[in-house]
Amino acid sequence: MGFIGDSIESLKSINVRQSIELVITLGMIVSSALVIWKLLMCVTGCESPVVVVLTESMEPAFQRGDILFLRMGEEPIRAGEIVVFNIDGRDIPIVHRVIKVHERNDTADFDVLTKGDNNREADDRGIYAPGQEWLQRHHIMGRAVGFLPYVGYLTIIMTEKLIIKYVLFGALGLLAMTSKG
Structure with missing residues (x-):
């Protein structure tokens, strides 16, 4: 079947519990990043550290x-x-x-x-x-x-070439949804 076919089959087999677990995990990752950013703002005294x-x-x-x-x-x-x-x-x-x-x-x-x-x-x-x-x-x-x-060159590339940003985030999302943990 190929990578895309296997990924679609894997997506179909995800149950509700796995979906909730995935949403909670992603939420915790985003929340952790925001907390770290706010902590850096407090420590450095900069709005953008x-x-x-x-x-x-x-x-x-x-x-x-x-x-x-x-x-x-x-x-x-x-x-x-x-x-x-x-x-x-x-x-x-x-x-x-x-x-x-x-x-x-x-x-x-x-x-x-x-x-x-x-x-x-x-x-x-x-x-x-x-x-x-x-x-x-x-x-x-x-x-x-x-x-x-x-190290920031990835940010520049994703800003200048939006397709790269969408492909990267799409691939990460697909990987997160199809990985079995």
Whole structure:
């Protein structure tokens, strides 16, 4: 019969108890992932403690597909640090190096200016929101404290080629439903 025929026969033979067990197992996996994510958010002080580098703008420090681990503490941001920030009106965060910091004497606030290491021409003022000259604390998601090279490339591939994402998740779902445990 072949793989697909065997899989269909296996799906037909699943009883109600196995279906409930499968749903509970999948629910526990998803719940565990959410708990781990929330725990990471609390420990790191970041809304998004893990990000994937999406462009070549930080080469040679980071390559496209590297995963960065972030942390955001109360200590001031310093020139030379690599930060991840959001721009008003943009959905995707940006990973760049801080090149200038302007600390305000009257408060604990600061302004920072960033630039991608591979962007030789100019600082990031051209990509900030119209009229914006500096980033403030609320724009900064976190500072890079570690990375895994190329591990995030799967995320990039699945974002750029949706068919790969659907095939991968479909195969995992089929495998979960047809495995006998």
